[in-house]
Amino acid sequence: MKGRFSWFNAMSILLGFAFLYIPILLLVIFSFNESKLVTVWAGWSTKWYGSLLQNQALKDAAWVTLRVAVVSASAATVLGTLAAITLVRMGRFPGRTLFSGMIFAPLVMPDVITGLSLLLIFVALGIDRGFWTIILAHITFSMCYAAVVVQARLQDFDKSVEEAAMDLGATPVGTFFQVTLPIIAPSVVSAWLLAFTLSLDDLVIASFTTGPGATTLPMKIYSQVRLGVTPEINAISTILIGIVTTGVLAAAYFTKRQTEKAERERRAAFGAAG
Amino acid sequence: MSTRTSDLRRWYVIGPPYLWLLFFFLIPFFIVFKLSLSDVATAIPPYTPTFSWSQGIGKFLSQLDFENYTFLFGDPLYVNSYLSSLKIAFFSTILTLVVAYPMAYGMARAPKSWQPTLMMLVILPFWTSFLIRIYAWIAILKPEGFLSLFLMKLGIISEPLQIMNTTTAVYIGIVYSYLPFMILPLYASLEKINPSLLEAAQDLGSQPWRAFWQVTFPLSLPGVFAGCLLVFIPAVGEFVIPDLLGGSDTLMIGKTLWTEFFNNRDWPLASAVAVLLLLVLIIPIVLFQRQQEMVREAGR
Numbered sequence: 001m002k003g004r005f006s007w008f009n010a011m012s013i014l015l016g017f018a019f020l021y022i023p024i025l026l027l028v029i030f031s032f033n034e035s036k037l038v039t040v041w042a043g044w045s046t047k048w049y050g051s052l053l054q055n056q057a058l059k060d061a062a063w064v065t066l067r068v069a070v071v072s073a074s075a076a077t078v079l080g081t082l083a084a085i086t087l088v089r090m091g092r093f094p095g096r097t098l099f100s101g102m103i104f105a106p107l108v109m110p111d112v113i114t115g116l117s118l119l120l121i122f123v124a125l126g127i128d129r130g131f132w133t134i135i136l137a138h139i140t141f142s143m144c145y146a147a148v149v150v151q152a153r154l155q156d157f158d159k160s161v162e163e164a165a166m167d168l169g170a171t172p173v174g175t176f177f178q179v180t181l182p183i184i185a186p187s188v189v190s191a192w193l194l195a196f197t198l199s200l201d202d203l204v205i206a207s208f209t210t211g212p213g214a215t216t217l218p219m220k221i222y223s224q225v226r227l228g229v230t231p232e233i234n235a236i237s238t239i240l241i242g243i244v245t246t247g248v249l250a251a252a253y254f255t256k257r258q259t260e261k262a263e264r265e266r267r268a269a270f271g272a273a274g
Numbered sequence: 275m276s277t278r279t280s281d282l283r284r285w286y287v288i289g290p291p292y293l294w295l296l297f298f299f300l301i302p303f304f305i306v307f308k309l310s311l312s313d314v315a316t317a318i319p320p321y322t323p324t325f326s327w328s329q330g331i332g333k334f335l336s337q338l339d340f341e342n343y344t345f346l347f348g349d350p351l352y353v354n355s356y357l358s359s360l361k362i363a364f365f366s367t368i369l370t371l372v373v374a375y376p377m378a379y380g381m382a383r384a385p386k387s388w389q390p391t392l393m394m395l396v397i398l399p400f401w402t403s404f405l406i407r408i409y410a411w412i413a414i415l416k417p418e419g420f421l422s423l424f425l426m427k428l429g430i431i432s433e434p435l436q437i438m439n440t441t442t443a444v445y446i447g448i449v450y451s452y453l454p455f456m457i458l459p460l461y462a463s464l465e466k467i468n469p470s471l472l473e474a475a476q477d478l479g480s481q482p483w484r485a486f487w488q489v490t491f492p493l494s495l496p497g498v499f500a501g502c503l504l505v506f507i508p509a510v511g512e513f514v515i516p517d518l519l520g521g522s523d524t525l526m527i528g529k530t531l532w533t534e535f536f537n538n539r540d541w542p543l544a545s546a547v548a549v550l551l552l553l554v555l556i557i558p559i560v561l562f563q564r565q566q567e568m569v570r571e572a573g574r
Contacts, residue, residue: 110511117302
Protein backbone atom coordinates (compact mmCIF):
# COMPACT_ATOMS: atom_id res chain seq x y z
CA MET A 1 0.00 0.00 0.00
CA LYS A 2 1.25 3.41 -0.86
CA GLY A 3 1.80 5.86 1.92
CA ARG A 4 -0.76 8.36 0.67
CA PHE A 5 -4.40 8.55 -0.31
CA SER A 6 -5.32 8.11 -3.92
CA TRP A 7 -7.92 10.57 -5.17
CA PHE A 8 -10.64 7.90 -5.44
CA ASN A 9 -9.98 6.46 -1.98
CA ALA A 10 -9.93 9.85 -0.32
CA MET A 11 -13.22 10.78 -1.96
CA SER A 12 -15.00 7.57 -0.93
CA ILE A 13 -13.82 7.93 2.66
CA LEU A 14 -14.82 11.58 2.77
CA LEU A 15 -18.29 11.00 1.30
CA GLY A 16 -18.83 8.00 3.54
CA PHE A 17 -18.00 9.90 6.70
CA ALA A 18 -20.12 12.85 5.58
CA PHE A 19 -23.05 10.44 5.26
CA LEU A 20 -22.35 8.93 8.69
CA TYR A 21 -21.77 12.16 10.58
CA ILE A 22 -23.88 14.96 9.03
CA PRO A 23 -27.17 13.66 10.52
CA ILE A 24 -25.59 13.43 13.97
CA LEU A 25 -23.95 16.86 13.67
CA LEU A 26 -27.25 18.50 12.62
CA LEU A 27 -28.97 16.89 15.58
CA VAL A 28 -26.32 18.16 18.01
CA ILE A 29 -26.23 21.70 16.55
CA PHE A 30 -29.99 22.10 16.64
CA SER A 31 -30.15 21.05 20.28
CA PHE A 32 -28.65 24.53 20.93
CA ASN A 33 -31.30 26.24 18.82
CA GLU A 34 -33.32 29.08 20.35
CA SER A 35 -36.43 28.29 18.30
CA LYS A 36 -38.84 25.46 18.99
CA LEU A 37 -38.63 24.56 15.30
CA VAL A 38 -35.95 21.96 14.88
CA THR A 39 -34.99 22.87 11.33
CA VAL A 40 -34.93 26.67 11.42
CA TRP A 41 -31.98 28.33 13.14
CA ALA A 42 -32.84 31.20 15.49
CA GLY A 43 -29.66 31.71 17.50
CA TRP A 44 -27.75 29.90 20.25
CA SER A 45 -29.42 28.87 23.43
CA THR A 46 -29.07 26.21 26.10
CA LYS A 47 -32.64 26.55 27.28
CA TRP A 48 -33.65 23.05 26.13
CA TYR A 49 -31.03 21.58 28.42
CA GLY A 50 -32.50 23.66 31.22
CA SER A 51 -35.96 22.34 30.53
CA LEU A 52 -34.61 18.77 30.63
CA LEU A 53 -33.56 19.36 34.21
CA GLN A 54 -37.14 20.30 35.07
CA ASN A 55 -38.51 17.09 33.61
CA GLN A 56 -38.79 14.69 36.54
CA ALA A 57 -40.14 11.75 34.47
CA LEU A 58 -37.14 12.01 32.16
CA LYS A 59 -34.70 12.14 35.07
CA ASP A 60 -36.34 9.07 36.63
CA ALA A 61 -36.04 7.21 33.34
CA ALA A 62 -32.39 8.21 33.04
CA TRP A 63 -31.70 6.88 36.53
CA VAL A 64 -33.43 3.55 35.80
CA THR A 65 -31.49 3.25 32.53
CA LEU A 66 -28.17 3.95 34.17
CA ARG A 67 -28.67 1.39 36.92
CA VAL A 68 -29.87 -1.25 34.43
CA ALA A 69 -26.85 -0.57 32.22
CA VAL A 70 -24.26 -0.77 35.02
CA VAL A 71 -25.65 -3.97 36.56
CA SER A 72 -26.29 -5.76 33.25
CA ALA A 73 -22.95 -4.72 31.72
CA SER A 74 -21.02 -6.00 34.75
CA ALA A 75 -22.78 -9.38 34.79
CA ALA A 76 -22.58 -9.66 31.00
CA THR A 77 -18.83 -9.00 31.05
CA VAL A 78 -18.22 -11.79 33.57
CA LEU A 79 -20.41 -14.29 31.70
CA GLY A 80 -19.07 -13.12 28.33
CA THR A 81 -15.46 -13.55 29.43
CA LEU A 82 -16.21 -17.09 30.64
CA ALA A 83 -17.92 -17.77 27.31
CA ALA A 84 -14.90 -16.43 25.40
CA ILE A 85 -12.54 -18.68 27.37
CA THR A 86 -14.88 -21.58 26.63
CA LEU A 87 -14.82 -20.85 22.90
CA VAL A 88 -11.08 -20.32 22.58
CA ARG A 89 -9.45 -22.47 25.27
CA MET A 90 -11.73 -25.37 26.10
CA GLY A 91 -11.33 -27.39 22.91
CA ARG A 92 -14.11 -29.83 22.25
CA PHE A 93 -16.78 -30.62 24.78
CA PRO A 94 -20.28 -32.07 24.56
CA GLY A 95 -22.67 -29.49 23.11
CA ARG A 96 -19.99 -27.18 21.76
CA THR A 97 -21.78 -26.44 18.48
CA LEU A 98 -24.95 -25.57 20.34
CA PHE A 99 -22.94 -23.31 22.64
CA SER A 100 -21.30 -21.37 19.83
CA GLY A 101 -24.68 -21.14 18.11
CA MET A 102 -26.16 -19.59 21.23
CA ILE A 103 -23.29 -17.08 21.33
CA PHE A 104 -23.51 -15.98 17.69
CA ALA A 105 -27.27 -16.17 17.05
CA PRO A 106 -28.22 -13.37 19.51
CA LEU A 107 -25.85 -11.02 17.64
CA VAL A 108 -28.11 -11.06 14.59
CA MET A 109 -31.44 -12.10 16.10
CA PRO A 110 -34.11 -9.47 15.44
CA ASP A 111 -34.93 -7.64 18.68
CA VAL A 112 -38.65 -8.34 18.42
CA ILE A 113 -38.02 -12.10 18.64
CA THR A 114 -35.56 -11.84 21.53
CA GLY A 115 -37.89 -9.48 23.38
CA LEU A 116 -40.99 -11.60 22.94
CA SER A 117 -39.28 -14.87 23.88
CA LEU A 118 -37.72 -13.38 27.02
CA LEU A 119 -41.03 -11.89 28.08
CA LEU A 120 -42.72 -15.28 27.70
CA ILE A 121 -40.18 -17.08 29.88
CA PHE A 122 -40.60 -14.43 32.58
CA VAL A 123 -44.37 -14.91 32.43
CA ALA A 124 -43.98 -18.71 32.46
CA LEU A 125 -41.76 -18.48 35.53
CA GLY A 126 -44.13 -16.07 37.22
CA ILE A 127 -41.42 -13.41 37.72
CA ASP A 128 -42.80 -9.91 38.28
CA ARG A 129 -41.82 -7.81 35.32
CA GLY A 130 -39.92 -4.55 35.77
CA PHE A 131 -36.43 -3.38 36.62
CA TRP A 132 -34.90 -6.85 37.17
CA THR A 133 -36.43 -8.51 34.15
CA ILE A 134 -34.92 -5.79 31.93
CA ILE A 135 -31.55 -6.52 33.53
CA LEU A 136 -31.87 -10.29 32.93
CA ALA A 137 -32.83 -9.60 29.31
CA HIS A 138 -29.95 -7.19 28.75
CA ILE A 139 -27.42 -9.60 30.27
CA THR A 140 -28.62 -12.29 27.86
CA PHE A 141 -27.88 -10.46 24.63
CA SER A 142 -24.96 -8.28 25.71
CA MET A 143 -22.97 -11.21 27.13
CA CYS A 144 -22.75 -12.52 23.57
CA TYR A 145 -21.24 -9.27 22.33
CA ALA A 146 -18.86 -9.29 25.30
CA ALA A 147 -17.84 -12.85 24.45
CA VAL A 148 -17.01 -11.91 20.86
CA VAL A 149 -14.91 -8.91 21.93
CA VAL A 150 -12.90 -10.86 24.54
CA GLN A 151 -12.54 -13.91 22.30
CA ALA A 152 -10.77 -11.83 19.63
CA ARG A 153 -8.10 -10.81 22.15
CA LEU A 154 -7.76 -14.29 23.66
CA GLN A 155 -7.01 -15.71 20.22
CA ASP A 156 -4.28 -13.21 19.57
CA PHE A 157 -2.12 -13.83 22.56
CA ASP A 158 0.44 -16.49 22.99
CA LYS A 159 -0.93 -19.48 24.85
CA SER A 160 2.56 -20.56 25.87
CA VAL A 161 2.65 -17.77 28.46
CA GLU A 162 -0.20 -19.47 30.29
CA GLU A 163 1.43 -22.86 29.92
CA ALA A 164 4.69 -21.48 31.32
CA ALA A 165 2.87 -20.15 34.38
CA MET A 166 1.29 -23.53 35.00
CA ASP A 167 4.60 -25.33 34.47
CA LEU A 168 5.95 -23.07 37.21
CA GLY A 169 3.22 -24.37 39.48
CA ALA A 170 0.44 -21.81 39.20
CA THR A 171 -3.11 -23.12 39.55
CA PRO A 172 -5.50 -22.58 36.63
CA VAL A 173 -7.35 -19.94 38.65
CA GLY A 174 -4.09 -18.27 39.67
CA THR A 175 -2.91 -18.32 36.06
CA PHE A 176 -6.12 -16.70 34.93
CA PHE A 177 -5.93 -13.84 37.42
CA GLN A 178 -2.16 -13.26 37.27
CA VAL A 179 -1.38 -13.95 33.61
CA THR A 180 -4.44 -14.12 31.37
CA LEU A 181 -6.59 -11.36 32.84
CA PRO A 182 -3.89 -8.63 32.77
CA ILE A 183 -3.25 -9.44 29.09
CA ILE A 184 -6.89 -9.42 28.04
CA ALA A 185 -7.81 -6.51 30.36
CA PRO A 186 -8.26 -3.91 27.58
CA SER A 187 -10.70 -6.18 25.76
CA VAL A 188 -12.59 -6.81 28.99
CA VAL A 189 -12.92 -3.05 29.46
CA SER A 190 -14.14 -2.69 25.85
CA ALA A 191 -16.57 -5.55 26.41
CA TRP A 192 -18.00 -3.79 29.47
CA LEU A 193 -18.33 -0.51 27.60
CA LEU A 194 -20.02 -2.21 24.66
CA ALA A 195 -22.45 -4.04 26.96
CA PHE A 196 -23.11 -0.77 28.78
CA THR A 197 -23.95 1.17 25.62
CA LEU A 198 -26.03 -1.69 24.19
CA SER A 199 -28.10 -1.61 27.34
CA LEU A 200 -28.29 2.18 27.25
CA ASP A 201 -29.57 2.06 23.66
CA ASP A 202 -32.03 -0.78 23.76
CA LEU A 203 -35.65 0.10 23.09
CA VAL A 204 -37.35 -3.02 21.74
CA ILE A 205 -36.21 -5.68 24.20
CA ALA A 206 -36.77 -3.39 27.19
CA SER A 207 -40.28 -2.56 25.96
CA PHE A 208 -41.21 -6.24 25.87
CA THR A 209 -39.66 -7.22 29.18
CA THR A 210 -40.54 -4.23 31.35
CA GLY A 211 -43.43 -3.96 33.73
CA PRO A 212 -45.21 -1.17 35.53
CA GLY A 213 -42.89 1.39 37.07
CA ALA A 214 -39.75 0.68 35.05
CA THR A 215 -39.48 3.05 32.09
CA THR A 216 -36.09 3.41 30.46
CA LEU A 217 -34.78 6.46 28.66
CA PRO A 218 -35.10 4.97 25.15
CA MET A 219 -38.73 4.08 25.89
CA LYS A 220 -39.33 7.64 27.04
CA ILE A 221 -37.56 9.09 23.99
CA TYR A 222 -39.46 6.76 21.68
CA SER A 223 -42.86 7.79 23.01
CA GLN A 224 -41.91 11.47 22.57
CA VAL A 225 -40.46 10.94 19.08
CA ARG A 226 -43.75 9.41 17.97
CA LEU A 227 -45.41 12.71 18.85
CA GLY A 228 -42.94 14.72 16.77
CA VAL A 229 -39.48 16.25 16.63
CA THR A 230 -38.70 18.57 19.56
CA PRO A 231 -35.51 20.39 20.62
CA GLU A 232 -35.72 18.63 24.00
CA ILE A 233 -35.18 15.25 22.34
CA ASN A 234 -32.23 16.79 20.50
CA ALA A 235 -30.80 17.92 23.83
CA ILE A 236 -31.18 14.56 25.57
CA SER A 237 -29.77 12.82 22.47
CA THR A 238 -26.77 15.15 22.49
CA ILE A 239 -26.05 14.29 26.12
CA LEU A 240 -26.22 10.57 25.35
CA ILE A 241 -24.00 10.98 22.29
CA GLY A 242 -21.53 12.93 24.44
CA ILE A 243 -21.40 10.19 27.08
CA VAL A 244 -20.91 7.41 24.56
CA THR A 245 -18.30 9.33 22.56
CA THR A 246 -16.28 10.13 25.68
CA GLY A 247 -16.47 6.51 26.81
CA VAL A 248 -15.41 5.08 23.45
CA LEU A 249 -12.54 7.55 23.03
CA ALA A 250 -11.36 6.88 26.57
CA ALA A 251 -11.42 3.13 25.94
CA ALA A 252 -9.48 3.58 22.69
CA TYR A 253 -6.86 5.71 24.44
CA PHE A 254 -6.60 3.19 27.27
CA THR A 255 -6.16 0.28 24.86
CA LYS A 256 -3.56 2.16 22.82
CA ARG A 257 -1.48 2.99 25.88
CA GLN A 258 -1.75 -0.58 27.09
CA THR A 259 -0.49 -1.99 23.76
CA GLU A 260 2.34 0.55 23.64
CA LYS A 261 3.36 -0.40 27.15
CA ALA A 262 3.29 -4.09 26.29
CA GLU A 263 5.37 -3.37 23.17
CA ARG A 264 7.98 -1.46 25.22
CA GLU A 265 8.17 -4.26 27.78
CA ARG A 266 8.58 -6.84 25.03
CA ARG A 267 11.42 -4.84 23.48
CA ALA A 268 13.06 -4.37 26.88
CA ALA A 269 12.84 -8.10 27.60
CA PHE A 270 14.34 -9.01 24.25
CA GLY A 271 16.99 -6.32 24.68
CA ALA A 272 18.00 -7.78 28.03
CA ALA A 273 18.07 -11.30 26.66
CA GLY A 274 20.09 -10.31 23.61
CA MET B 275 -5.73 -24.65 29.86
CA SER B 276 -7.72 -27.41 28.22
CA THR B 277 -5.11 -30.10 28.61
CA ARG B 278 -4.42 -29.39 32.24
CA THR B 279 -7.75 -28.57 33.74
CA SER B 280 -9.60 -31.62 34.91
CA ASP B 281 -12.83 -32.33 33.12
CA LEU B 282 -15.01 -31.46 36.06
CA ARG B 283 -13.29 -28.15 36.74
CA ARG B 284 -13.72 -27.11 33.10
CA TRP B 285 -17.43 -26.99 33.68
CA TYR B 286 -17.00 -24.21 36.25
CA VAL B 287 -16.03 -22.06 33.26
CA ILE B 288 -18.33 -23.55 30.64
CA GLY B 289 -21.30 -24.01 32.95
CA PRO B 290 -22.45 -20.50 33.88
CA PRO B 291 -22.64 -19.00 30.36
CA TYR B 292 -23.97 -22.27 28.96
CA LEU B 293 -26.76 -22.61 31.47
CA TRP B 294 -27.61 -18.93 31.18
CA LEU B 295 -28.03 -19.11 27.42
CA LEU B 296 -29.94 -22.39 27.54
CA PHE B 297 -32.32 -20.91 30.04
CA PHE B 298 -32.77 -17.41 28.63
CA PHE B 299 -32.10 -17.94 24.95
CA LEU B 300 -32.96 -21.48 23.87
CA ILE B 301 -35.80 -22.54 26.16
CA PRO B 302 -37.79 -19.32 25.54
CA PHE B 303 -38.09 -20.32 21.86
CA PHE B 304 -39.94 -23.46 22.87
CA ILE B 305 -42.28 -21.37 24.97
CA VAL B 306 -42.86 -19.05 22.01
CA PHE B 307 -43.69 -22.10 19.90
CA LYS B 308 -46.06 -23.49 22.53
CA LEU B 309 -47.81 -20.18 22.87
CA SER B 310 -48.21 -19.88 19.10
CA LEU B 311 -50.47 -22.94 19.34
CA SER B 312 -52.66 -21.37 22.02
CA ASP B 313 -55.65 -19.05 21.79
CA VAL B 314 -55.97 -15.45 22.84
CA ALA B 315 -58.07 -14.83 25.96
CA THR B 316 -59.16 -11.95 28.14
CA ALA B 317 -57.13 -12.96 31.14
CA ILE B 318 -53.77 -12.49 32.83
CA PRO B 319 -51.64 -13.74 31.11
CA PRO B 320 -53.78 -13.10 28.01
CA TYR B 321 -53.88 -16.58 26.49
CA THR B 322 -55.40 -20.00 27.00
CA PRO B 323 -54.76 -22.77 27.90
CA THR B 324 -52.38 -22.18 30.77
CA PHE B 325 -50.74 -25.29 32.08
CA SER B 326 -51.72 -26.73 35.42
CA TRP B 327 -50.79 -30.10 36.89
CA SER B 328 -54.28 -30.87 38.14
CA GLN B 329 -55.61 -30.69 34.61
CA GLY B 330 -53.08 -33.14 33.21
CA ILE B 331 -50.82 -32.94 30.19
CA GLY B 332 -53.23 -34.71 27.84
CA LYS B 333 -56.00 -32.17 28.27
CA PHE B 334 -53.47 -29.32 27.96
CA LEU B 335 -52.05 -30.64 24.71
CA SER B 336 -55.49 -31.28 23.25
CA GLN B 337 -56.24 -27.57 23.48
CA LEU B 338 -53.29 -26.62 21.28
CA ASP B 339 -53.77 -26.21 17.54
CA PHE B 340 -52.36 -24.60 14.42
CA GLU B 341 -55.20 -22.12 14.11
CA ASN B 342 -52.91 -19.08 14.34
CA TYR B 343 -50.82 -20.36 11.46
CA THR B 344 -53.78 -21.03 9.18
CA PHE B 345 -54.94 -17.52 10.01
CA LEU B 346 -51.53 -16.03 9.13
CA PHE B 347 -51.38 -17.84 5.82
CA GLY B 348 -54.96 -16.97 4.98
CA ASP B 349 -54.57 -13.23 5.52
CA PRO B 350 -52.71 -11.40 2.72
CA LEU B 351 -51.62 -8.70 5.22
CA TYR B 352 -49.28 -11.13 6.98
CA VAL B 353 -48.08 -12.89 3.85
CA ASN B 354 -47.30 -9.51 2.27
CA SER B 355 -45.53 -8.38 5.44
CA TYR B 356 -43.14 -11.32 5.22
CA LEU B 357 -42.52 -10.88 1.52
CA SER B 358 -42.02 -7.15 1.73
CA SER B 359 -39.67 -7.50 4.76
CA LEU B 360 -37.53 -9.93 2.80
CA LYS B 361 -37.57 -7.64 -0.23
CA ILE B 362 -36.68 -4.50 1.75
CA ALA B 363 -33.96 -6.33 3.69
CA PHE B 364 -32.51 -7.83 0.50
CA PHE B 365 -32.30 -4.59 -1.45
CA SER B 366 -31.09 -2.54 1.49
CA THR B 367 -28.35 -5.13 2.08
CA ILE B 368 -27.18 -4.67 -1.51
CA LEU B 369 -27.37 -0.88 -1.17
CA THR B 370 -25.38 -1.02 2.06
CA LEU B 371 -22.74 -3.15 0.34
CA VAL B 372 -22.48 -0.67 -2.53
CA VAL B 373 -22.06 2.26 -0.14
CA ALA B 374 -19.72 0.42 2.25
CA TYR B 375 -17.36 -1.22 -0.22
CA PRO B 376 -15.59 1.91 -1.54
CA MET B 377 -15.28 3.18 2.04
CA ALA B 378 -13.80 -0.05 3.37
CA TYR B 379 -11.52 -0.22 0.33
CA GLY B 380 -10.34 3.34 0.83
CA MET B 381 -9.69 2.65 4.51
CA ALA B 382 -7.71 -0.51 3.78
CA ARG B 383 -5.58 1.43 1.28
CA ALA B 384 -5.11 4.48 3.51
CA PRO B 385 -1.72 5.14 5.11
CA LYS B 386 -1.18 2.71 7.99
CA SER B 387 -0.88 5.51 10.52
CA TRP B 388 -4.37 6.74 9.61
CA GLN B 389 -6.14 3.41 9.85
CA PRO B 390 -6.81 3.25 13.61
CA THR B 391 -8.38 6.72 13.50
CA LEU B 392 -10.54 5.84 10.50
CA MET B 393 -11.65 2.62 12.23
CA MET B 394 -12.55 4.65 15.31
CA LEU B 395 -14.66 6.98 13.17
CA VAL B 396 -16.61 4.02 11.76
CA ILE B 397 -17.13 2.39 15.15
CA LEU B 398 -18.28 5.55 16.91
CA PRO B 399 -21.70 5.83 15.18
CA PHE B 400 -22.17 2.10 15.71
CA TRP B 401 -21.95 2.73 19.48
CA THR B 402 -24.35 5.65 19.30
CA SER B 403 -27.98 4.87 19.99
CA PHE B 404 -29.90 3.37 17.09
CA LEU B 405 -33.02 5.26 18.10
CA ILE B 406 -31.19 8.59 18.17
CA ARG B 407 -29.62 8.02 14.76
CA ILE B 408 -33.01 7.20 13.23
CA TYR B 409 -34.51 10.22 14.98
CA ALA B 410 -31.82 12.41 13.39
CA TRP B 411 -33.12 11.41 9.95
CA ILE B 412 -36.67 12.56 10.68
CA ALA B 413 -35.47 16.18 10.82
CA ILE B 414 -33.64 15.65 7.52
CA LEU B 415 -36.29 13.83 5.52
CA LYS B 416 -39.55 15.46 6.55
CA PRO B 417 -41.12 17.83 3.98
CA GLU B 418 -39.94 20.95 5.83
CA GLY B 419 -36.69 19.20 6.78
CA PHE B 420 -33.03 19.93 6.04
CA LEU B 421 -32.84 18.03 2.77
CA SER B 422 -35.82 19.77 1.16
CA LEU B 423 -34.74 23.19 2.46
CA PHE B 424 -31.22 22.64 1.15
CA LEU B 425 -32.26 21.44 -2.31
CA MET B 426 -34.82 24.24 -2.64
CA LYS B 427 -32.21 26.82 -1.75
CA LEU B 428 -29.96 25.42 -4.46
CA GLY B 429 -32.90 25.62 -6.85
CA ILE B 430 -32.74 21.92 -7.71
CA ILE B 431 -36.31 21.33 -6.60
CA SER B 432 -39.16 23.77 -6.26
CA GLU B 433 -41.41 21.74 -3.97
CA PRO B 434 -40.61 19.87 -0.76
CA LEU B 435 -39.62 16.23 -1.21
CA GLN B 436 -42.03 13.59 -0.02
CA ILE B 437 -39.60 11.03 1.39
CA MET B 438 -40.63 10.86 5.02
CA ASN B 439 -43.13 8.07 5.75
CA THR B 440 -42.33 6.17 2.59
CA THR B 441 -40.42 2.97 1.90
CA THR B 442 -37.56 5.07 0.48
CA ALA B 443 -37.03 6.54 3.95
CA VAL B 444 -36.87 3.00 5.35
CA TYR B 445 -34.15 2.11 2.83
CA ILE B 446 -32.15 5.19 3.80
CA GLY B 447 -32.60 4.38 7.49
CA ILE B 448 -31.43 0.77 7.12
CA VAL B 449 -28.40 1.67 4.99
CA TYR B 450 -27.44 4.40 7.45
CA SER B 451 -27.89 2.35 10.63
CA TYR B 452 -26.27 -0.84 9.41
CA LEU B 453 -23.38 0.72 7.46
CA PRO B 454 -20.76 0.09 10.21
CA PHE B 455 -21.80 -3.61 10.38
CA MET B 456 -20.92 -3.88 6.69
CA ILE B 457 -17.76 -1.77 6.70
CA LEU B 458 -16.03 -3.59 9.58
CA PRO B 459 -15.96 -7.14 8.13
CA LEU B 460 -15.21 -5.75 4.64
CA TYR B 461 -12.30 -3.73 5.98
CA ALA B 462 -11.02 -6.74 7.94
CA SER B 463 -10.86 -8.90 4.83
CA LEU B 464 -9.59 -6.15 2.49
CA GLU B 465 -6.85 -5.14 4.89
CA LYS B 466 -5.46 -8.70 4.96
CA ILE B 467 -4.91 -8.83 1.19
CA ASN B 468 -1.26 -8.79 0.36
CA PRO B 469 -0.63 -5.77 -1.92
CA SER B 470 2.07 -7.65 -3.80
CA LEU B 471 -0.69 -9.82 -5.29
CA LEU B 472 -2.17 -6.74 -6.94
CA GLU B 473 1.24 -5.54 -8.04
CA ALA B 474 1.91 -8.95 -9.54
CA ALA B 475 -1.37 -8.78 -11.46
CA GLN B 476 -0.49 -5.33 -12.73
CA ASP B 477 3.07 -6.34 -13.63
CA LEU B 478 1.58 -9.13 -15.69
CA GLY B 479 -0.32 -6.48 -17.63
CA SER B 480 -3.71 -6.52 -15.88
CA GLN B 481 -5.66 -3.25 -15.95
CA PRO B 482 -6.37 -1.87 -12.45
CA TRP B 483 -10.11 -2.43 -12.86
CA ARG B 484 -9.62 -6.02 -14.03
CA ALA B 485 -7.07 -6.65 -11.29
CA PHE B 486 -9.69 -5.48 -8.82
CA TRP B 487 -12.38 -7.86 -10.11
CA GLN B 488 -10.05 -10.82 -10.52
CA VAL B 489 -7.86 -10.44 -7.44
CA THR B 490 -9.16 -8.04 -4.80
CA PHE B 491 -12.88 -8.71 -4.97
CA PRO B 492 -12.69 -12.53 -4.81
CA LEU B 493 -10.31 -12.26 -1.84
CA SER B 494 -12.72 -9.93 -0.05
CA LEU B 495 -15.68 -12.31 -0.44
CA PRO B 496 -15.54 -13.62 3.17
CA GLY B 497 -16.00 -10.02 4.34
CA VAL B 498 -18.81 -9.42 1.84
CA PHE B 499 -20.54 -12.57 3.03
CA ALA B 500 -20.23 -11.75 6.74
CA GLY B 501 -21.28 -8.12 6.22
CA CYS B 502 -24.34 -9.07 4.17
CA LEU B 503 -25.54 -11.53 6.82
CA LEU B 504 -24.94 -8.99 9.60
CA VAL B 505 -27.17 -6.52 7.77
CA PHE B 506 -29.77 -8.81 6.22
CA ILE B 507 -30.80 -10.91 9.23
CA PRO B 508 -31.61 -8.10 11.69
CA ALA B 509 -33.03 -5.92 8.90
CA VAL B 510 -35.74 -8.50 8.11
CA GLY B 511 -37.12 -8.18 11.62
CA GLU B 512 -36.45 -4.44 12.00
CA PHE B 513 -39.04 -2.52 13.99
CA VAL B 514 -37.76 0.97 14.87
CA ILE B 515 -36.89 2.04 11.31
CA PRO B 516 -40.18 1.14 9.56
CA ASP B 517 -42.10 2.46 12.56
CA LEU B 518 -40.44 5.89 12.68
CA LEU B 519 -39.48 6.48 9.04
CA GLY B 520 -41.90 4.28 7.09
CA GLY B 521 -45.46 5.04 6.11
CA SER B 522 -48.66 3.11 6.59
CA ASP B 523 -48.01 1.27 3.33
CA THR B 524 -44.56 0.09 4.47
CA LEU B 525 -45.25 -3.44 5.61
CA MET B 526 -42.55 -5.06 7.71
CA ILE B 527 -42.97 -8.14 9.83
CA GLY B 528 -41.19 -6.72 12.90
CA LYS B 529 -43.73 -3.93 13.00
CA THR B 530 -46.60 -6.38 12.48
CA LEU B 531 -45.38 -8.45 15.43
CA TRP B 532 -45.12 -5.34 17.61
CA THR B 533 -48.66 -4.25 16.68
CA GLU B 534 -50.12 -7.68 17.40
CA PHE B 535 -48.39 -7.76 20.74
CA PHE B 536 -48.75 -4.22 22.06
CA ASN B 537 -51.83 -2.83 20.29
CA ASN B 538 -53.99 -5.93 19.77
CA ARG B 539 -52.61 -7.77 22.81
CA ASP B 540 -52.78 -11.00 20.84
CA TRP B 541 -49.79 -12.84 22.32
CA PRO B 542 -50.47 -16.19 20.61
CA LEU B 543 -50.68 -14.59 17.17
CA ALA B 544 -47.54 -12.50 17.86
CA SER B 545 -45.80 -15.76 18.82
CA ALA B 546 -46.88 -17.42 15.59
CA VAL B 547 -45.51 -14.42 13.66
CA ALA B 548 -42.22 -14.80 15.58
CA VAL B 549 -41.99 -18.55 14.89
CA LEU B 550 -42.45 -18.03 11.14
CA LEU B 551 -39.93 -15.17 11.15
CA LEU B 552 -37.44 -17.43 12.90
CA LEU B 553 -38.03 -20.19 10.34
CA VAL B 554 -37.28 -17.74 7.55
CA LEU B 555 -34.09 -16.61 9.28
CA ILE B 556 -32.78 -19.94 10.55
CA ILE B 557 -30.73 -20.73 7.44
CA PRO B 558 -28.97 -17.34 7.28
CA ILE B 559 -28.34 -17.55 11.05
CA VAL B 560 -26.72 -20.99 10.75
CA LEU B 561 -24.62 -19.69 7.83
CA PHE B 562 -23.53 -16.77 9.99
CA GLN B 563 -22.51 -19.05 12.86
CA ARG B 564 -20.52 -21.31 10.48
CA GLN B 565 -18.79 -18.28 9.04
CA GLN B 566 -17.86 -16.94 12.49
CA GLU B 567 -16.51 -20.35 13.52
CA MET B 568 -14.41 -20.43 10.35
CA VAL B 569 -12.99 -16.99 11.08
CA ARG B 570 -12.16 -18.15 14.60
CA GLU B 571 -10.46 -21.32 13.39
CA ALA B 572 -8.47 -19.33 10.84
CA GLY B 573 -7.38 -16.91 13.56
CA ARG B 574 -5.57 -19.61 15.52
